[in-house]
Amino acid sequence: MVQSKFVEFVTDVFDYFERKRPNDNTMDLWFDEVRNIPDEPLEWIKGKIFKENDNKPSNLPATMWALYNAWLQANPHKRAFTEEKDCPDCESGWLILEKDQDPYRTPISATAPCGRCRQLRMPKYLRLEDAMLAGFRRKNLTTEYAVRRRPVRELAASIGRNVPQVNTVAQED
Numbered sequence: 110m111v112q113s114k115f116v117e118f119v120t121d122v123f124d125y126f127e128r129k130r131p132n133d134n135t136m137d138l139w140f141d142e143v144r145n146i147p148d149e150p151l152e153w154i155k156g157k158i159f160k161e162n163d164n165k166p167s168n169l170p171a172t173m174w175a176l177y178n179a180w181l182q183a184n185p186h187k188r189a190f191t192e193e194k195d196c197p198d199c200e201s202g203w204l205i206l207e208k209d210q211d212p213y214r215t216p217i218s219a220t221a222p223c224g225r226c227r228q229l230r231m232p233k234y235l236r237l238e239d240a241m242l243a244g245f246r247r248k249n250l251t252t253e254y255a256v257r258r259r260p261v262r263e264l265a266a267s268i269g270r271n272v273p274q275v276n277t278v279a280q281e282d
């Protein structure tokens with residue numbers, strides 16, 4: 110969440126229980142604890158705090174995390190959206206597919222939003238098994254074309270140097 114949302118949240122909670130808002134330092138420390146909670150469940154979390162407490166929670170960040178986890182349980186599709194980052198079928202939400210097809214000498218390629226993790230917000234999805242039934246195979250970018258991630262220092266050191274020559278190998282029959 111962004112800090113302004115958090116300040117608004119805390120202000121509402123403390124107003125509700127007729128308490129004075131904590132000082133800025135406390136607010137900063139608390140915000141560090143809960144910044145990874147997204148904006149979306151905040152209203153729900155606030156409603157729960159209002160309904161289920163006679164007094165303001167003594168450890169607000171801990172209460173927020175507990176309620177956020179409860180919210181994820183109540184909204185499993187949201188969990189899927191954020192946590193299926195390591196989907197085994199796709200590349201960041203895209204099925205990367207290819208298929209041998211006459212009369213072409215190289216396979217035709219296709220992409221589709223992955224129906225397993227649905228991490229892309231799209232109107233339609235395709236599941237890898239359905240694509241395979243249609244004769245496609247997966248082109249695994251991670252194992253076939255992995256780019257070595259270079260540390261920032263190495264990248265910085267390479268600025269201004271000549272780019273290494275890449276020789277293109279022409280395919281022959």
Ligand SMILES: [Zn+2]
Binds near residue numbers: 200202223
């Ligand atoms: Zn996927």
